[in-house]
Amino acid sequence: MLKKPREGMMGKVVLDNRFWLMFLAPVVAGFFSIDTNMGGVFYNTGYLPKMAFYGFVLFYLFYGCLRLLKAPTLVHVLKNTMLCLSLLCAFVHFFVGHYFNLPFNQTLIDTLLATNLQESLAFVKGVIKPHIGLILGLLVFCGVFLALPLNVTLNSRQYKICLSLCALVFTVHSIRALYLYPKDLFISSRLALTPILREAQTLVASLREHRHIQALIQGFNKPLAKDYLSVDKDSVPNVVLVVGESASRNFMGVYGYSVPNTPFLSGLLREREREKAISLAPQRSLTQPNLFVFDDVISPFSGTMPVFQVLLNYSDRENAKTPWYKQKNIGDIFKVAGYVTFWLDNQEKPNQSNVYSLMSRHFSQHYYTDSPYKTDDSNLLPLFDRYIKPNLGAKNLILFHLIGSHVIYKDRSPKSYATFTPKDINYQGLHAHNDQDKQIVADYVNSLYYTDHVLSEIFKLFQGKDAIIFYLSDHAQDIFQSASTYGHKCSSYGVEIPFMVYVTSTFKQKHPEKVKLIEQAVHKPFMSDDLIHTLLPIVGIHTKDNLESKDLFSPKFDTKRKRVFCGDKPYSKP
Known part of the structure; x- marks a missing residue:
C-alpha cells in the first residue's frame, strides 16, 4: 500500500521514493528494450542514457508543478497515478522486449486493439501465467522500494539549479538533434525518448490510424482501370491460398524435423502413401502427388497484423512509403480478372478494423466460423460445403485463414x-x-501435426479439378530457439515459415510449363511480402505493378534481394 508522505512546505520539492521508482523503472526496463539493442531511436548510440535523462526531466518537472498545489490529497493522488503509469509502461516494455524481442509501437497497439476476449484469455493462460512468479516478485520489490526512506528535499534555489542544468543539457542535445534529423522528426524523436509520453504518442497515433482505416472501408469499391491487367486464355480456374498461423518450418517433419508430424505432406513429397504408423485416422491418399516444398522462405514480420499489411497486396519493403491500404490487392484483382472470390476464416469476424478483416472485404464473399479462435480448423470444411461449393463459378479464388498454431498450442x-x-x-x-518448457514444445509439434491433417482435407476438396494450392504461414514462432522463451519474436527463427505449392494432376496435365517453373524455384530465397508478384503470373494474371524480379517462379527473379524483416533486421540463417 502506498503511504502518503508529509509534503514539504511551499517552495520546496521532495523527491520521495515514488519519484525514484517512477524514474528508475523505465530505465531498468530499457536494458531489455529492442531500442537499446538496436542502438536506440533512429539508430543513434546512447539510447538508454538519453531515455533516463528525458525521464528524469519529465518527472522532475512534474514534481515541480505539484509544489504549486495546496491540496495534499490531490498531490498524493497525482503522484500515485504517475507512478502506476510509469510502472505499467515499464513492465510492458520489459515484457515485450525481453520475451518477444518486440518494441512498444503502433503494430503492438494495433494487435491489442484487434484482440478479442478469447485470444486475451489464451495469451494470459499461455504467456502471462507461466511468468506469474516474476510478476509477483516485481510487485514485492516495488512494495519494498516504496517502504524505503529515500526522500531528497530540495529548496527553491537547489531546484532551480538542477532545472537549469537539465535545460542546458536539453538545449545541447536538441541542437545536435536538429543538425542530425529532419525538422519534422525533431519533436517525435524527443517524445520517443521520454517515458509515458512515448507510450501516449504511440497510443494516440494508433487510435487515429484505427479510425482512419475504418473510414477507408467506404472507398473499397473503387474499380480498377480496365487496362490495368490482362488474363491469359489458359488461366488457372481454381486458385487456393491457405494462410496458416504461427507455423515454423523448423518444427515440421516435411522440412527434416526429427519428429514425423507431417505424415501427409511428407508422403506427398516422397510420392508414396502417407506414413501409417502414427496415423490416428485412415485417410485416402491422393494419386500423383505434386507437392513443391520451398526451403528458404521467411515472413517480413513476426506478427499477424503487419504481415497481412503486405501479404495480399503490392506493399513491400521497397515501397513502404505508400500506405498498404492504397496498394492494389489480390481480392480486387481476381474479381476484375473474372474470378469469384471467397474468404473463409477460423479467426475473428470482421467487426473490427484489423488488417485481415479489412482485406476480406475485398473478396466477393467472406465467411467466418461460428465463434472466433475455434480450436478446430476443420470447422472450415463444412463452411466450404455449405457456402462455397454451391456458389463456385467457372473461375474461383478461395482463401482459407487458419488458426493453426496460435497460442495456446x-x-x-x-x-x-x-x-x-x-x-x-x-x-x-x-x-x-x-x-x-518441454511440454510446450510437444504441444506446438502436435498443433503442426493437426495442421497437416487439415491441409490433407483441404487438398482433397480440389481433387480432379484444375487447381493450384498455395500454403504458407503468416509468420513463425521462436520456440525456445534463441532464448528461454517462446512465441512471437523478431528473430530469424520467428520468421522462418513453411511455403508450399500443391498442383493437382489435372493442373499438371494442362500446365506442364508452369510445373517446371515452380519446380526450379524451390531453393530460391524468398520473402512473403512478394507473394502477389509470384501468385498472379503463375495463374495467368498480369498487372502493371507486377515485377519479374520479385516473381519467385520467373527466371528473372532477383535472388540477391536483401531480405529485411521486422523493419530493420537483415535476415541470415541461424
Whole structure:
C-alpha cells in the first residue's frame, strides 16, 4: 500500500521514493528494450542514457508543478497515478522486449486493439501465467522500494539549479538533434525518448490510424482501370491460398524435423502413401502427388497484423512509403480478372478494423466460423460445403485463414491428435529447461501435426479439378530457439515459415510449363511480402505493378534481394 508522505512546505520539492521508482523503472526496463539493442531511436548510440535523462526531466518537472498545489490529497493522488503509469509502461516494455524481442509501437497497439476476449484469455493462460512468479516478485520489490526512506528535499534555489542544468543539457542535445534529423522528426524523436509520453504518442497515433482505416472501408469499391491487367486464355480456374498461423518450418517433419508430424505432406513429397504408423485416422491418399516444398522462405514480420499489411497486396519493403491500404490487392484483382472470390476464416469476424478483416472485404464473399479462435480448423470444411461449393463459378479464388498454431498450442488440436509427448522430441539446441518448457514444445509439434491433417482435407476438396494450392504461414514462432522463451519474436527463427505449392494432376496435365517453373524455384530465397508478384503470373494474371524480379517462379527473379524483416533486421540463417 502506498503511504502518503508529509509534503514539504511551499517552495520546496521532495523527491520521495515514488519519484525514484517512477524514474528508475523505465530505465531498468530499457536494458531489455529492442531500442537499446538496436542502438536506440533512429539508430543513434546512447539510447538508454538519453531515455533516463528525458525521464528524469519529465518527472522532475512534474514534481515541480505539484509544489504549486495546496491540496495534499490531490498531490498524493497525482503522484500515485504517475507512478502506476510509469510502472505499467515499464513492465510492458520489459515484457515485450525481453520475451518477444518486440518494441512498444503502433503494430503492438494495433494487435491489442484487434484482440478479442478469447485470444486475451489464451495469451494470459499461455504467456502471462507461466511468468506469474516474476510478476509477483516485481510487485514485492516495488512494495519494498516504496517502504524505503529515500526522500531528497530540495529548496527553491537547489531546484532551480538542477532545472537549469537539465535545460542546458536539453538545449545541447536538441541542437545536435536538429543538425542530425529532419525538422519534422525533431519533436517525435524527443517524445520517443521520454517515458509515458512515448507510450501516449504511440497510443494516440494508433487510435487515429484505427479510425482512419475504418473510414477507408467506404472507398473499397473503387474499380480498377480496365487496362490495368490482362488474363491469359489458359488461366488457372481454381486458385487456393491457405494462410496458416504461427507455423515454423523448423518444427515440421516435411522440412527434416526429427519428429514425423507431417505424415501427409511428407508422403506427398516422397510420392508414396502417407506414413501409417502414427496415423490416428485412415485417410485416402491422393494419386500423383505434386507437392513443391520451398526451403528458404521467411515472413517480413513476426506478427499477424503487419504481415497481412503486405501479404495480399503490392506493399513491400521497397515501397513502404505508400500506405498498404492504397496498394492494389489480390481480392480486387481476381474479381476484375473474372474470378469469384471467397474468404473463409477460423479467426475473428470482421467487426473490427484489423488488417485481415479489412482485406476480406475485398473478396466477393467472406465467411467466418461460428465463434472466433475455434480450436478446430476443420470447422472450415463444412463452411466450404455449405457456402462455397454451391456458389463456385467457372473461375474461383478461395482463401482459407487458419488458426493453426496460435497460442495456446495445446488448444489448437483435438485431444486425439496429441500424439507426440516430450520423450519423442530432441531438445538439443533448444533452451527448454524444465518439463513445462518441454511440454510446450510437444504441444506446438502436435498443433503442426493437426495442421497437416487439415491441409490433407483441404487438398482433397480440389481433387480432379484444375487447381493450384498455395500454403504458407503468416509468420513463425521462436520456440525456445534463441532464448528461454517462446512465441512471437523478431528473430530469424520467428520468421522462418513453411511455403508450399500443391498442383493437382489435372493442373499438371494442362500446365506442364508452369510445373517446371515452380519446380526450379524451390531453393530460391524468398520473402512473403512478394507473394502477389509470384501468385498472379503463375495463374495467368498480369498487372502493371507486377515485377519479374520479385516473381519467385520467373527466371528473372532477383535472388540477391536483401531480405529485411521486422523493419530493420537483415535476415541470415541461424
